[in-house]
Amino acid sequence: MLEPSLDLYGETFERVEAVLANLLVKSHGRYALIVDRKGFVLAHQRAVWAPKPPSLDSLATLIASNHSANLAIAQLFGENAFHESVQQGTDVGTYVEELGSEALLVTVFDGSAALGKVKLFTKLAVERIRELLAEERGPAPTLNLDEGWSDGAVALMDGLFGKRTQP
Amino acid sequence: MSTINFSAREINFKIVYYGCGLSGKTTNLKQIFEHVPGESKGEMVSLQTEDERTLFFDFLPLDLGKVNGFKTRFHLYTVPGQVFYNSSRRLILRGVDGVVFVADSAPNRLRANAESLRNLRENLDEYNLTLGDLPYVIQLNKRDLPDALPVDMVRSVLDPSGTVPVFEAVAAEFQGVVEPLKAVSKLVLEKLAQKA
Ligand SMILES: Nc1nc2c(ncn2[C@@H]2O[C@H](COP(=O)(O)OP(=O)(O)OP(=O)(O)O)[C@@H](O)[C@H]2O)c(=O)[nH]1
Ligand SMILES: [Mg+2]
Numbered sequence: 345m346l347e348p349s350l351d352l353y354g355e356t357f358e359r360v361e362a363v364l365a366n367l368l369v370k371s372h373g374r375y376a377l378i379v380d381r382k383g384f385v386l387a388h389q390r391a392v393w394a395p396k397p398p399s400l401d402s403l404a405t406l407i408a409s410n411h412s413a414n415l416a417i418a419q420l421f422g423e424n425a426f427h428e429s430v431q432q433g434t435d436v437g438t439y440v441e442e443l444g445s446e447a448l449l450v451t452v453f454d455g456s457a458a459l460g461k462v463k464l465f466t467k468l469a470v471e472r473i474r475e476l477l478a479e480e481r482g483p484a485p486t487l488n489l490d491e492g493w494s495d496g497a498v499a500l501m502d503g504l505f506g507k508r509t510q511p
Numbered sequence: 512m513s514t515i516n517f518s519a520r521e522i523n524f525k526i527v528y529y530g531c532g533l534s535g536k537t538t539n540l541k542q543i544f545e546h547v548p549g550e551s552k553g554e555m556v557s558l559q560t561e562d563e564r565t566l567f568f569d570f571l572p573l574d575l576g577k578v579n580g581f582k583t584r585f586h587l588y589t590v591p592g593q594v595f596y597n598s599s600r601r602l603i604l605r606g607v608d609g610v611v612f613v614a615d616s617a618p619n620r621l622r623a624n625a626e627s628l629r630n631l632r633e634n635l636d637e638y639n640l641t642l643g644d645l646p647y648v649i650q651l652n653k654r655d656l657p658d659a660l661p662v663d664m665v666r667s668v669l670d671p672s673g674t675v676p677v678f679e680a681v682a683a684e685f686q687g688v689v690e691p692l693k694a695v696s697k698l699v700l701e702k703l704a705q706k707a
Contacts, residue, residue, distance in 0.1 A: 352516070352517075352518055353517040353518050354517075354518070357517075357518035358518075380606075381605060381606065382523075382525055382586075382605060382606035383525075383570075383586065384516070384523045384586070386516055386519075387518075387519075399553055399554045401553045401554070401570075401572040401586070402553065402554050402556050402570070405556065405570045405586070406556065409567065409568065409602065409603070412602045412605065413567070413599075413602060416598055416602065484517070485517050489579065489703065489704045490579075492579075493578055493579050493700075493704050494697070494700040494701050494703075494704045496578045496579065497575060497578045497583055497696075497700045498693075498696075498697050498700065500575040500576045500578065500583070501575060501693050501696055501697070502693075503576075504547060504548075504551055504573070504575060505546065505547070505689045505693070
């Protein structure tokens, strides 16, 4: 498989969500997201007090691409990776940690959080999530994609743009 | 490799628009963004230079709706076509599920098209992929140019075996934009259904 994706399903998924929620409480972060290297959101949590987040799709895509660009820069200099990935603005910042080779954990914080705490609790959350993923679990669910499935998807595709043929 | 998120019940695909500089990749995404109803699309993100050349990528998420209980989503990306942005192009190809190759019909771009295709092959090779493995279609853009090359001529250069679906387009006028996207999406969906 080209891009191993993080196996989040069933009970593990709920426990990972709980780890993210706890990370937000402890660090006073706004949002915590697990993003795969392709830029898809795998799981996310928002602090109860936090304002509505911007588009998570855009955020995840930019975080993942930025991370891969930084990795490429580090490798230009013979480094494996840069150790720290913090971005800080006047009001809001992001902190990114690798979660294995497949995914990233991102904490978005504001001035009400201390950067040191954000880093510490994000690192602890990464460790905890790795433990959860390493535990014995039931088999991954399988997709049941019968023949009707791609037809159904194609029909939705037609609906999206309205039926049209090559001019 | 499509991302299947069982807990959120989502299937996500990544489609990349590839091709030489100024062939019309960004124009495709802008047109799709304009013509898809609001609830089915997310924000479009463009990382570009001041003169509107793509610097890193354009990004547009599309939401198909639910199939068999799974929310099915496409993430569309363009790469920067200018030759010297190759490291960015390679990064964008990571995890690609399907490619639309946007070719320019202008006579003086025939060579640039061919070079871009060769560059695509090389970059896919870095991920141990070949164009043969990947859902892939060609869009022959700028058919409105008065000196546009004949379709067969461009095809004989880009697809000598004649096996890849080719779509004529005037992307700037939203002609031939939907068809290649639908065709590549269909190939991607069928591939996933075969594997399951
Ligand atoms: N005549 C004509 N011009 C087009 C068509 N589609 C796009 N263009 C024009 O071609 C130019 C380049 O289009 P872009 O979509 O920015 O090209 P691109 O492939 O994204 O270029 P890079 O980002 O540099 O790789 C713009 O001026 C467009 O208006 C078309 O169908 N016909
Ligand atoms: Mg562009």
